[in-house]
Amino acid sequence: MIVTSAETVTVVPAKAPAAGISRRALLTGGAAIGVAGAAGVAVVTDQDIGAETVLSLPVDKVVRTTCSPNCTGGCGQLAFVRDGKVVKIQQAADYPDLEYNPRGCMKGLSYHLQIYNRDRVLTPLIREGERGSGEFREATWEEALDLIAEKMTAIGEQHGYDSIHVFGQVPGSGYVHKGANYRAAATLGLTHGTSFDLNGDLPMGMPITFGVQNAEHEAKDWANSRFLLVVGANPLETRIPDAHFLFDAVERGARLVVVDPTFSSTASKADSWLQITPGTDAAFALSLAQVIVADGLADLGFMRTYTDAPLLVRTDTGKRLRESDLTGGEPESNRFIVWDKATGAAVPIPLDVLGIPDGIDAALEGTFEVDLADGTTVAARPGFVSVVEELERWTPEATAPTTGLDPAMVRAVARAYATESPAAILMGAGSNHWYHGDLQGRALALCAALTGNIGQSGGGFSVYVGQYKVRVKWGPWVNVGEDKAKTVASIYFIGGPTPGMHPDVPYPAAGYKGLFCTFANMFVQAPDVNRLYETLDGLDLIVVVDHQMTDTAGYADVVLPATTWYEKLDLTATPLHPFLQLQQPAIDPVGESRSELDIWKELIRRIDPAKYEQFWQVDAEDAIRMMLAEGGPAEGITYEQLQEGPVRLNVADPDIPFLAQIRDLAPFPPVSLPAAIEKTAAFVPTGRIEFYKDEDQFLAAGEQVPTYKPPFDDAANPPDQYPLRLLTPHSKWRIHSSYGNNPWMEEIHGGKPPVLIHPADADARGIGEGDLIEVANTRGRVVAWAHVTDAAKPGSVTLHEGWWPRTFKAGKGVNELTSSAVNPIHEVHYVPNMWAPSTGWKDCNCQVRKV
Amino acid sequence: MTTIDPTAVAITAPGRPKVWTIWITVLAAGLLVGFGSFIYQWSQGLGVTGLSNTITWGLYIVAFMFLVGISAGGLIVVAGAELVGTHRFEHLNRLAVVCSVAAVATAAGTILPDLGRPQRAWKMLVQPHLTSPLVWDMAVLGVYLAIGLIDLWILTRTPVPAKALRVMAIVSLPVAVLVHSVTAWIFGLLVARPFWNTPLLAPLFISSALVSGTSLVVVTAYITERVTPFRVGDQAYAGLRRLLLWFVAADVFLLFTEVMTTYVSGEPDHRNQLDILLTGRLAPVFWSEVGLGVALPVLMLLSRRGRRSTTLAIAGVLLVLGVFAKRINILFAAEFQPLVGLAPGIPGGRPGQQFRPDEIYLPSWVEIGVLIGMTSFFLTIVTLGVQRAVLPHHDADT
Amino acid sequence: MSDERISPIEALPAASRAYGTIDVRSEHPRWGMAVDLERCVGCWSCAVSCKSENAVPLGMWWNRILTDGPALDTPATDEHGRHDLHWVPLACQHCDDAPCQKVCPTSATWTNDEGLVLVNQDDCIGCRYCMAACPYGVRVFNWGDAEYPVPEGTGMVATRPVGSVEKCTMCVHRLAEDQVPSCVWSCPAQARVFGDLNAPESRLVQLLGSRNAEVLLEEKGTHPKVSYLQPRRRRPIQVTAEEASS
Numbered sequence A: 001m002i003v004t005s006a007e008t009v010t011v012v013p014a015k016a017p018a019a020g021i022s023r024r025a026l027l028t029g030g031a032a033i034g035v036a037g038a039a040g041v042a043v044v045t046d047q048d049i050g051a052e053t054v055l056s057l058p059v060d061k062v063v064r065t066t067c068s069p070n071c072t073g074g075c076g077q078l079a080f081v082r083d084g085k086v087v088k089i090q091q092a093a094d095y096p097d098l099e100y101n102p103r104g105c106m107k108g109l110s111y112h113l114q115i116y117n118r119d120r121v122l123t124p125l126i127r128e129g130e131r132g133s134g135e136f137r138e139a140t141w142e143e144a145l146d147l148i149a150e151k152m153t154a155i156g157e158q159h160g161y162d163s164i165h166v167f168g169q170v171p172g173s174g175y176v177h178k179g180a181n182y183r184a185a186a187t188l189g190l191t192h193g194t195s196f197d198l199n200g201d202l203p204m205g206m207p208i209t210f211g212v213q214n215a216e217h218e219a220k221d222w223a224n225s226r227f228l229l230v231v232g233a234n235p236l237e238t239r240i241p242d243a244h245f246l247f248d249a250v251e252r253g254a255r256l257v258v259v260d261p262t263f264s265s266t267a268s269k270a271d272s273w274l275q276i277t278p279g280t281d282a283a284f285a286l287s288l289a290q291v292i293v294a295d296g297l298a299d300l301g302f303m304r305t306y307t308d309a310p311l312l313v314r315t316d317t318g319k320r321l322r323e324s325d326l327t328g329g330e331p332e333s334n335r336f337i338v339w340d341k342a343t344g345a346a347v348p349i350p351l352d353v354l355g356i357p358d359g360i361d362a363a364l365e366g367t368f369e370v371d372l373a374d375g376t377t378v379a380a381r382p383g384f385v386s387v388v389e390e391l392e393r394w395t396p397e398a399t400a401p402t403t404g405l406d407p408a409m410v411r412a413v414a415r416a417y418a419t420e421s422p423a424a425i426l427m428g429a430g431s432n433h434w435y436h437g438d439l440q441g442r443a444l445a446l447c448a449a450l451t452g453n454i455g456q457s458g459g460g461f462s463v464y465v466g467q468y469k470v471r472v473k474w475g476p477w478v479n480v481g482e483d484k485a486k487t488v489a490s491i492y493f494i495g496g497p498t499p500g501m502h503p504d505v506p507y508p509a510a511g512y513k514g515l516f517c518t519f520a521n522m523f524v525q526a527p528d529v530n531r532l533y534e535t536l537d538g539l540d541l542i543v544v545v546d547h548q549m550t551d552t553a554g555y556a557d558v559v560l561p562a563t564t565w566y567e568k569l570d571l572t573a574t575p576l577h578p579f580l581q582l583q584q585p586a587i588d589p590v591g592e593s594r595s596e597l598d599i600w601k602e603l604i605r606r607i608d609p610a611k612y613e614q615f616w617q618v619d620a621e622d623a624i625r626m627m628l629a630e631g632g633p634a635e636g637i638t639y640e641q642l643q644e645g646p647v648r649l650n651v652a653d654p655d656i657p658f659l660a661q662i663r664d665l666a667p668f669p670p671v672s673l674p675a676a677i678e679k680t681a682a683f684v685p686t687g688r689i690e691f692y693k694d695e696d697q698f699l700a701a702g703e704q705v706p707t708y709k710p711p712f713d714d715a716a717n718p719p720d721q722y723p724l725r726l727l728t729p730h731s732k733w734r735i736h737s738s739y740g741n742n743p744w745m746e747e748i749h750g751g752k753p754p755v756l757i758h759p760a761d762a763d764a765r766g767i768g769e770g771d772l773i774e775v776a777n778t779r780g781r782v783v784a785w786a787h788v789t790d791a792a793k794p795g796s797v798t799l800h801e802g803w804w805p806r807t808f809k810a811g812k813g814v815n816e817l818t819s820s821a822v823n824p825i826h827e828v829h830y831v832p833n834m835w836a837p838s839t840g841w842k843d844c845n846c847q848v849r850k851v
Numbered sequence B: 001m002t003t004i005d006p007t008a009v010a011i012t013a014p015g016r017p018k019v020w021t022i023w024i025t026v027l028a029a030g031l032l033v034g035f036g037s038f039i040y041q042w043s044q045g046l047g048v049t050g051l052s053n054t055i056t057w058g059l060y061i062v063a064f065m066f067l068v069g070i071s072a073g074g075l076i077v078v079a080g081a082e083l084v085g086t087h088r089f090e091h092l093n094r095l096a097v098v099c100s101v102a103a104v105a106t107a108a109g110t111i112l113p114d115l116g117r118p119q120r121a122w123k124m125l126v127q128p129h130l131t132s133p134l135v136w137d138m139a140v141l142g143v144y145l146a147i148g149l150i151d152l153w154i155l156t157r158t159p160v161p162a163k164a165l166r167v168m169a170i171v172s173l174p175v176a177v178l179v180h181s182v183t184a185w186i187f188g189l190l191v192a193r194p195f196w197n198t199p200l201l202a203p204l205f206i207s208s209a210l211v212s213g214t215s216l217v218v219v220t221a222y223i224t225e226r227v228t229p230f231r232v233g234d235q236a237y238a239g240l241r242r243l244l245l246w247f248v249a250a251d252v253f254l255l256f257t258e259v260m261t262t263y264v265s266g267e268p269d270h271r272n273q274l275d276i277l278l279t280g281r282l283a284p285v286f287w288s289e290v291g292l293g294v295a296l297p298v299l300m301l302l303s304r305r306g307r308r309s310t311t312l313a314i315a316g317v318l319l320v321l322g323v324f325a326k327r328i329n330i331l332f333a334a335e336f337q338p339l340v341g342l343a344p345g346i347p348g349g350r351p352g353q354q355f356r357p358d359e360i361y362l363p364s365w366v367e368i369g370v371l372i373g374m375t376s377f378f379l380t381i382v383t384l385g386v387q388r389a390v391l392p393h394h395d396a397d398t
Numbered sequence C: 001m002s003d004e005r006i007s008p009i010e011a012l013p014a015a016s017r018a019y020g021t022i023d024v025r026s027e028h029p030r031w032g033m034a035v036d037l038e039r040c041v042g043c044w045s046c047a048v049s050c051k052s053e054n055a056v057p058l059g060m061w062w063n064r065i066l067t068d069g070p071a072l073d074t075p076a077t078d079e080h081g082r083h084d085l086h087w088v089p090l091a092c093q094h095c096d097d098a099p100c101q102k103v104c105p106t107s108a109t110w111t112n113d114e115g116l117v118l119v120n121q122d123d124c125i126g127c128r129y130c131m132a133a134c135p136y137g138v139r140v141f142n143w144g145d146a147e148y149p150v151p152e153g154t155g156m157v158a159t160r161p162v163g164s165v166e167k168c169t170m171c172v173h174r175l176a177e178d179q180v181p182s183c184v185w186s187c188p189a190q191a192r193v194f195g196d197l198n199a200p201e202s203r204l205v206q207l208l209g210s211r212n213a214e215v216l217l218e219e220k221g222t223h224p225k226v227s228y229l230q231p232r233r234r235r236p237i238q239v240t241a242e243e244a245s246s
Helices: A018-045 A108-116 A141-159 A175-188 A205-210 A219-224 A244-251 A281-294 A300-306 A323-327 A383-392 A396-403 A407-419 A437-450 A490-495 A529-537 A596-607 A609-615 A620-629 A639-644 A659-664 A677-681 A696-701 A743-749 A759-764 B017-044 B059-084 B090-114 B133-155 B162-188 B201-227 B234-265 B268-278 B283-302 B309-336 B365-393 C014-020 C045-053 C099-103 C129-133 C182-186 C203-210 C241-245
Strands: A061-067 A075-082 A085-091 A125-127 A136-138 A164-167 A227-231 A255-259 A272-274 A312-314 A336-340 A345-349 A368-371 A377-382 A423-427 A461-463 A514-518 A541-546 A558-561 A570-572 A579-583 A724-727 A754-757 A772-777 A780-788 A796-798 A845-850 C031-036 C064-067 C087-090 C109-111 C117-119 C192-196 C226-229
Touching (some): A061 A579, A085 A108, A085 C182, A108 A743, A108 C045, A125 A141, A141 A514, A141 A541, A141 A558, A141 A596, A164 A175, A164 A490, A175 A570, A175 A609, A175 A620, A205 A437, A219 A423, A227 A407, A244 A255, A255 A407, A281 A383, A281 A396, A281 A407, A281 A437, A300 A437, A312 A336, A312 A383, A323 A336, A323 A345, A336 A368, A336 A377, A345 A368, A377 A383, A423 A437, A437 A461, A490 A529, A570 A620, A620 A639, A743 C045, A754 A759, B017 B365, B059 B133, B059 B201, B059 B309, B059 B365, B090 B133, B090 B201, B090 B365, B133 B162, B133 B365, B162 B201, B162 B309, B201 B234, B201 B309, B234 B283, B234 B309, B268 B309, B283 B309, C014 C182, C031 C203, C045 C064, C045 C182, C099 C109, C099 C129, C182 C192
Parallel strands (some): A164 A514, A227 A255, A227 A423, A255 A272, A423 A461, A514 A541, A541 A558, C031 C226
Antiparallel strands (some): A075 A085, A125 A136, A125 A558, A312 A377, A368 A377, A570 A579, A724 A845, A754 A796, A772 A780, C031 C192, C064 C087
């Protein structure tokens, strides 16, 4: 105890010392007032929701339109509009075929974020700095259009208008505005590009085998199957609105078998999953076919009736025997020949009807001596013999080392497929996106034909990949008078002409000087983008029309703001279902955006005023009426009907391909709009399903019958240095690169591209979950994040296509690594988007290392 | 009996005026910081804290649990001593009650910054939902605070009315037990948190409260002894030391029982949350608590110097920190592992935050600011109480 | 601002409205839901639709599609190397014995007479006790001013104030106009079934009776009104012994 010097301590009442108390009182009092004041303010401004728990907010209107970004959904949507803004999107669920309802997916439901997001291009932009610097200035439409017209005219006069390439992606997503691109090309003599083939989606196995661009069962028919073989397809992620038909089928007792190198979402619903080595689907399919034939499960009657199986092939030249070989001269219809076992002679059979005439017992096996008109005798065999001979090389045991599949399982699958009828094959881009994608398709088609599953509800061989299909007669809209747009397969735009390029390809004499790119993120999504950038450097003009400021737009000379499909009128269809639908505007164009049709009108008015007057005094509604009036599948459908909702095209129910051929024995192929039938009939000169191709290129390549060839090695990336296969499937969070900048999608997936890699491959490289890794080959590199999972197949890595460059740690994206070599088989004929080089994305190999 | 003018002596004596001024300044600054942080948080929303949808209760609730806990020692020491009939701690009575009152008042106030809408807090009083343990706790804390204030009033009468004191003792002891039990039941009645959902939680809270509350009395007494003429005396220290040892023993026993039962035979949900403490993310905190917060102070108390007041004070501080760590463990072990923890997790809560399969919690500067404010508030009340209730009535001859 | 505004339900075209109409409604409905785990493809359409309908701000979700595996959309592998991937959509379970309701200090969380657990924003003080009490973790909190990806916000209902808790309301505002919740409407696989648990002829009740239905965390005794129809038995192609040996 410390005391003062005083002896006693004075008694003092227990009062606080003056200074301390007053300071404290001040503080306390001040604090109290402050709190009270803040509380008062908070109470006053605090939102009073009221006793009603949830209040529904009214809207101005609801507009029924169609969401159509090239996903093949073609889903009816309702746009709820309040104060001139879309505030919610909900599926229309108004399909008269109730099993299609509701369609839609999480991306379409978040589209209003795309309409209003920060990447939306609101005004025309003109480049100021270097290409790709991102330096643009806002300009008026007048200035931008004048500039473009001026430059296009300059190119046109100096090099020819065909030196300008119009790239417009697939027509099914909007016949009016995609069609406007074609119409403009036809008007000005520009060349229009292609998309179905550049996307790698053109399943060349189809035109080669059936003579059609593609032919698929409408999705609801999956529910009629007893056996579904899904090869290289992931409908749960890529056909979200239709995936449920798989479940409907299974609920009715169907079996679902999925063939995929990765344990995909679809594989998770399968009864059996076959983890195949990537790129060996043809070997797998051939071994199925081998078992079907060897076990006596093949429907030889079908083969005889509908395919080229009985048609005799000369063993010396490998060419088919024609009537002219037997009789000489040039008969009016140069029929093909079968061997009639009844009479022991070679006889012609009709070209204008399928089947074998009564009385003729056409052989499917054996070698026969045939006397020719010129006096010689030649040994000939039915085409089927070559097929079966080939199959014997591909027994399940023989293919096991290639495919990595257990032979006993393959045998069991083959037997199940052949007996659990009707059985459907659903082939996807995972199977088709290869240099030899045509062989994969042909082999699978063979399985379908051998089991008689063509033209049957619940059966078929269907390839679902893109919204390519022209389902109306759009000729009057896309052509101007007699002029059609010159179409050059866009792979030639990117890489230049190849030695084997078909002479029908109207490649411009002066090469390409300009690019008009609409609604496509071409500089991110094209194969071998570094090569593409080299091509772009040689262009005088790059115009990009888009509503999002993508990297493609960022590299343009002029960017034009486009309307989304909530801001314009259009007509759409999809291969997955046979409903014709309108896109109807729900809101005014955002910012200064305009539709493609409006843009072209303004450009043509400047470049060729006469043609503008003659051909461009039309609006979107005119275009739609024009197309409907042509009839065909749209016979009887009116614009007013479409305004009410979806209208089913005039097709069979269910819409199954080849019904006329299977039921009425009409020759193959059915028409593939918009090509003239003569063009596509040339694909299958026999008028039958062809498994034996006798064109020179097929013979030279040894691919006259379906066979297996390993993934293409372009010699740029030796496998010992680049040992991993790079798979680039489509991600469910995007439609290719669309929605790559959608905030809601990003909240879910996190926005950092994952590279799926098997633990064995990861451990060998010291890579752990989430590590930064470099994926590279001689063409390019990206840096992304490892996702180690044994869902992946050892020896391959998966990096989904479509991630925007800005999401990577380094690099422009996965297409720095991919490329497309042109397969000479794809150049035998040239019909754009129907027989043209189809990009092989997945032949790509790479190496991965930790960064 | 002489009383001491707290300002005439020692603190304001020539040579040591600065300590008091500095102290007041520090407290004022702390209060300002706390208040400012609170207002900032109120205007911006709770997002400025480190909380999220997964770790939805953080530093504030830890502090709440802790403060309720340390309020025990005071009243229980007073009431217990009264009922048992010992006079050993009688001169500490007022100090003990001041500690309790300060702790309870601060605890009740701590709930306010944890609310998303403090401006609606009055609804709890006007339309309380009687099945909610939070409502029970507010009621019981209110009663406890009232008891404390009444006790203080009684103890500052001269002479102290013995009968009233006895009555208060009989009333306050069960209320004290109830306070800690009800606070425990806020957590313990939730099926969603298996780690909390144990009957042992209430006893654990009581035992921790006894440890921390008594330690608080020890530490406060020690500091007050250092800076004022207040005297504690060896007997009181010895008595407190023994109490502490018994309370720690009880606490350790309950903790051991809990861990043993869960570890050896507990069901998976409960065990998973326990593992976070034993070997998981909270292991450093848990084992520090056990080592530095329990083992070390016990050793100190049992050592040769164990009876020295300085040792007691240091041990007291360690025990208090240990109990604070225990609160952290209790709260976060249950929050780090939600029952439905499937990928990708729980939404982060703020724009730009993706889903969180795994959560980290670090208090933000706002929470620390508010904590500083709460601490200052507590110390202000203690200072006020010591100055106006303890010192003037301190029997200097004891 | 137009004077001609109408309710978003009334604005629906007839065919669309028919799609979303609740099938059966008894005198005193008790609303429930079944989620078919076999049909769920993990697309998050329901979660997005909910976010859109209810103007749920950025960073918040009332409905999440959980992956029963190590990470989003990543399969789990058992000791035999077999993969399993399925999704568990999770939102408020509208429990009959809701722990969140018991602990709410101001009765802001309450159950209406049709069995829905709702939050009265007037009374919510933001203590987040309900969030600690919910075993499913389905409640989210307004940590600050709401932000939306589009400036004007989205959605069909009023937003909630800062500092309050929110969660799935089973689209009570749509039920009032005889329409199913948004998530049920928007599932492209029709994996969600909504109905009146008190109506035996409702599709929901019939489905619950005919399929293997489970609830989440049954042992916690919350009695959720959301059930999960379990994935089907697979019928893998069998390899016969003779095939295997040949």
